[in-house]
Amino acid sequence: MSDNVSNGARSGPVLRGLQHIGATALFAVSLLAQCGPALARPGLIVRQIYNAGARSLIIIMLSGIATGAVLGLQGANLLQRFGSENYLGIAAAFGLLKELGPVLTALLFAGRAGTALTSEIGMMRATDQLTAMQMMAVDPMRYVAAPRFLGGLISMPLLTAVFNVVGLYGAQLVGVQEMGVDRGAFWSQMQSSIALSDVKESIVKSLVFGFVASLIAVYEGYHSDGTAEGVGLATTRTVVASSVLTLLLDYVLSAAFL
Numbered sequence: 001m002s003d004n005v006s007n008g009a010r011s012g013p014v015l016r017g018l019q020h021i022g023a024t025a026l027f028a029v030s031l032l033a034q035c036g037p038a039l040a041r042p043g044l045i046v047r048q049i050y051n052a053g054a055r056s057l058i059i060i061m062l063s064g065i066a067t068g069a070v071l072g073l074q075g076a077n078l079l080q081r082f083g084s085e086n087y088l089g090i091a092a093a094f095g096l097l098k099e100l101g102p103v104l105t106a107l108l109f110a111g112r113a114g115t116a117l118t119s120e121i122g123m124m125r126a127t128d129q130l131t132a133m134q135m136m137a138v139d140p141m142r143y144v145a146a147p148r149f150l151g152g153l154i155s156m157p158l159l160t161a162v163f164n165v166v167g168l169y170g171a172q173l174v175g176v177q178e179m180g181v182d183r184g185a186f187w188s189q190m191q192s193s194i195a196l197s198d199v200k201e202s203i204v205k206s207l208v209f210g211f212v213a214s215l216i217a218v219y220e221g222y223h224s225d226g227t228a229e230g231v232g233l234a235t236t237r238t239v240v241a242s243s244v245l246t247l248l249l250d251y252v253l254s255a256a257f258l
Helices: 002-038 042-052 054-080 085-126 129-135 140-178 183-193 196-222 228-257
Strands: none
Touching (some): 002 140, 042 054, 042 085, 042 140, 054 085, 054 140, 085 129, 085 140, 085 183, 085 196, 085 228, 129 140, 140 183, 196 228
């Protein structure tokens, strides 16, 4: 008897986790089915790109230049020990394009834009706006969830590109101005070593991370409890789930590209 109770207690979280994954997958299918009709109203999507992307630019640019500066400082210090400081441009470009750019952008996106999406849709649920739309035969998935999902999905690669460019500038600024790396060698070595496949990896990662972060944000907001506490818990789940999945998927994608 006690064994059955303990087995049930252990299987409870597992079953709830599987149910949550299944519900998220069904929600993703319904959401993707509404993305096509949502494209017929580009004004809604452009507004969400502005909310998710343009309003995240400052934190993305500040984080990008800080990350690039640290990368330039530590990279130049390490390479100087082996007399290879002219390869700093390659190290900075590889680090930003393949790992730091997509991952850090996704984490910042989840903390800024993802929480905003969840709380916005969650408050619409709490104030019965979604229910009112359904009563008026207006599909909330098409007019609320899909535009916000597409806005986040489109914004992520653009934000990643900004992060990478600003990060490279930060690495060049510190490496050349502070650490004495030759400017010509910094850029020439980078241009001769970075291939199109490296840029492709950055784009693919940013798209995958954008899909996951936007899906989780919209799902948690759409299914949050209609209370202030429920919206707060949904926002927390958005950040935690998006961050963990970003790190796990980063390893999977990196292994796949290798």
